[in-house]
Amino acid sequence: MSVDSTVNDMIYIANITLGGTEYRVQLDTGSSDLWIKGPSSPLPNAEQSSITYNLTYGIGWAYGHVSYATAEFAGINVTKQAFLDVASAQNPALTYGTSGILGLGFTSLSTIDALVNQTSQATGRSLLYNLFADNPSEPNYIAFSLQRSNDPEAEVEGTFLVGETDPQYAAVNDTTPIPTFPLVNPNRWNILLDAVIVGSTVVPVTSVVPNAPTNKAVVLLDSGTSYSYAPSDVCQAIYGNIPGAAYDSALGQWSVPCNAEIDVALQFNGQVFPLHPLDVVPTSLTDTKSCVGSFVPQDISNVGAGNFDWIVGDNFLRSVYSVYDFGDFDSSGNMGNPYIKLLPLVDPNEASADFASVRGSVARDNITYNAANSTGSGRTTVSLSDDITDTLNKVSIYFPALIAVMAFNGFVVLLLAGIAIFWLCRRQGGMSLPRTRRTKGRTTPMPLPLESILVNGRDSVHSGGSPRHQYEPVSMALTDDTFVPPSPAFHGYSDGGTLKAGRQLIDRPKSVA
Structure with missing residues (x-):
């Protein structure tokens, strides 16, 4: 299916059918719940339960009843899908012409499933969980690209696929999988960031997440977030050396001259992914003649409850083709470890030419990024x-x-x-010549190994444990530059945290080749 629209590159929208009626929803990999605010409540052909809740997001909220209806998404049917039938809401997604949000994360992050779970039922699973469970012939991954509307020369069109990849981006199948963090039973699409590369400068990163490897940052890939939220020192490294750039405390972002091309890349699992410079310095939403930094300085470690250090949003995701794989199933129906694959879509030199044509600057060439030292998997x-x-x-x-x-x-x-x-011997007489040693000493110095000079010791990628699932009614679906702390977390899971979908999934095909 196509990601059929975008509004100022701030939100990405697709269609879902519930109870025979089609609704437009924001696609959000940072959350796991589906909610719809229709013309009236209850929605047509929906079964409304007595369970009510107020979903709290990074920005906004949505209140309603947990309900059930048949669902169809990306041409695939689900016989009974739990969602929140919203009676009242304040959420930016609604101002962009949608009827709600579709969470594309793990069931373990679903508030709706947590609520239903308290009634000793297991009917509150996320849409993607049910989609894969009800359709065992579908490989259990999603893949998408996000278009860039502010670049008239952009060739990337938004697409969203379930169980297959876009043929024009088939090369993503050959890329190295990027494991989630933690490796086992994650509840978010978190991965480890090696470094930020700004021009020829490598900006190191750190983490406050427990058990995270040294010199890494845990980042959440969130299609529901328009910009990226990063530590202040990283944003300073990106924008601080640009003439005319300054941090605007009232705005909460950097103000940057529109003709300032900043070449930035993020490195994950040893792989370098350049961003398009138009996404590093987008135009302001309030004044199209001014520009801002899309990396927003904000300490979100407390908001993230110690689970991630950054939120990486659409300003990065537009530059890659993304595959989110929930893990292959074995013959017993147990789900394997999930992972992400990313295919870079930005050629730095072509992107510089695009930037120059839009912003009136001078195009650069021979732009390269040197990967930082990276340790992974030991x-x-x-x-x-x-x-x-x-x-x-x-x-x-x-x-x-x-x-x-x-x-x-x-x-x-x-x-x-x-x-x-x-x-001397001739002068002193009788003094014999010294005897030659039978074994000569080695006089050539042994150099230090190259890796001991260039590589600091680093921990291998933390494999994580097998904790019980934790339910947290939060979404990082940010469509503005304000951040509000989420609600407290839910805890508990009736089946002890084992991800199984039953014997239906025994014959499920493997995911990405």
């Missing part, structure tokens, strides 16, 4: 800058000559020493 990967690589190449070429010169100098020293000893 294996160290080292990427060297061009200067270091050139130096090492020169050393390898001239090293034999250097050894020859050193050997010749050593020979001359020994020869002079021998002549001096012989002369």
Whole structure:
């Protein structure tokens, strides 16, 4: 199906059918609940329960009854889907012409499932969980691209697919999977960020999330967030050296000259993903003649309840083709570990030309990003800058000559020493020449291993444990530049946290090749 519309690149919308009626919803990988505010409540052909709740989001809220109806999404049917039939709401998604939000996250984050779970029932599962359970022939992953409306030359069109990838982005199948964090039983689409690369500068990152590896940051990939929320020092590194750029405390964002091209890339699992410069410095929503920084400085570690350090939103996701895989099922119906695959869609040089044509700047060329040192899965990967690589190449070429010169100098020293000893012996008489050692000492110095010079010790990717599911009625579906702390978390899960969908899933095909 197509992601059929976007409003100022702030929100991405698709269609879902409930009880035979079609509704437009915001696609949100940062939450797991489906809610609809129709012309009236209850919705047509819906079964309304007595359970009520007020869903609290990063911005806004939605209040209504937990209800059930048949559902159809992306051409796939679900016989009974739980959702919140909303009677009243205040949420930015509604101002953009939608009827609600469709959460694309894990059931373990679903508030609706937590509420139904308290009644000892298991009918509150998320839409994607039920979709895969009711349709075992569908591989259990979603894949999408997000279009960029502010670039007239953009070739990326928004698409959303379930169980398949867009043929034009088939190369995503050959990319290295990026594990979630934690590796086992995550409740969000969290992954580990290696570093931020700004031009030729590598900006290191850190984490406050328990058990996170050293020199990594835990980030939530959230299609429901328009911008990205990052630590202040990272935003300073991105925008602080730009002439004319300044942090606007009233706005809560950086104000940046519109013609300032900033080349930024994010590195995940050793892979570098450039952003389009139009997404790093978008035009302001209130004044189209001014521009802002799309990386918003904000400490969200407390808001994220210690589960993530950043929220990475649409300003990054527009630059990649994303696959969110919920994990393959084995012959017993147990779900494997989930993962993400990302295919970079931005050619930095072409993106610079796009930026220049839109903003009236001068296009750049030969833009490259050197990956930071990265450790993952217990294996160290080292990427060297061009200067270091050139130096090492020169050393390898001239090293034999250097050894020859050193050997010749050593020979001359020994020869002079021998002549001096012989002369002394001749003068002192009777003194014999010293005996030669049978085993010569090794005089060539052993260099330190290259990796011990260039690589600091780092922990391998934390494999995580197998905790019970935690339910948290939050969504990071931000469509503005304000952040409100979410409601407290729910806890508990009747089946102890085991993700099973029954024997229906035994013959489910594997996900991405």
